[in-house]
Amino acid sequence: MNIENTKAQMRKGILEFCILSILKKKAKYSFEILETLKVSKILVVEGTLYPLLTRLKNSELLEYHWEESKNGPPRKYYNITKKGKEFLSELYVSWNELSNTVNELIKNIK
Secondary structure, three states: OOHHHHHHHHHHHHHHHHHHHHOOOOOEEHHHHHHHHHHOOOOOOHHHHHHHHHHHHHOOOEEEEEEEEOOEEEEEEEEEOHHHHHHHHHHHHHHHHHHHHHHHHHHHHO
């Protein structure tokens, strides 16, 4: 069994939650999202991010708009929709329940 593969699967499982959380307060373009994830030690490549952003948009959890850039071509800024905020609220509840349950399990096994 490969530990890196297991760790990657765990990160993939929470990626939607992390992206929606990043966009909760402010619209960002993809590079900013990648940088925020990188700083948080959740390493994601563009090839993973773009299909996920498209899926979230198609699910009406995100929307985007274009803005001119001083340093190159226009940038696509993503922001969370009302439906996305409601979905994120449900994910927070699920995350807290799961996190508490797993932490309690681990604590009791030690």
